[in-house]
Amino acid sequence: MAMDRDKDVEIISRETVFKGYFQVDRYRLRHRTFAGGWTEEMMREVFERGHAVVVLLYDPDRDRIALIEQFRPGAYAAGWHPWLIECVAGIIEEGEHPEDVARRETREEAGSDPTDMVHVGDYLVTAGGSSESCRLYCARVDASTIAGTHGLAHEGEDIRVFVVDPAEALAMCRDGRINNAMAVLAIQWLTLERQSLRDKWLG
Structure with a gap:
């Protein structure tokens, strides 16, 4: 029915x-x-909470993923280690296009400008008690330029960005170093689609 x-x-x-x-x-x-x-x-x-974009940063030329690490009060309140390894993400404000938000957040949180972007899909975060949805993108970046700390000071952001190879990112999901759903989902998607994505972006 x-x-x-x-x-x-x-x-x-x-x-x-x-x-x-x-x-x-x-x-x-x-x-x-x-x-x-x-x-x-x-x-x-x-x-x-609003609706969000999540951006997995991938460099197909170097076969590297860029991830971020930042403090999360919800993890602290749950009794977990509150510095989480995540993907770039941000809230979609009224009137904004999700892809524009994805590009903005990539600049703010990782200091990089995507040269291409793939819309992976949309999902609800916790539909039993929240209206929040996420739109997941995979963005093509130059990993050789990604390092350091970023974020907007007036929003209290202190974000470390770092680069790993895809096998290490998947291992981090398996052993619990990455323990938030948005990053796990994105990395598992890339594990399945990495070769086709490289074929697409590298010609």
């Missing part, structure tokens, strides 16, 4: 219960069941 987003969900009310750096909305709703009836009214809070 195919469900319809508009016909099979009834929003009884929606209110913003918190608005700060992020926002939380409270929904009262019900939805159609697979058996054909309707659920009882339920209340759910949804974390409204």
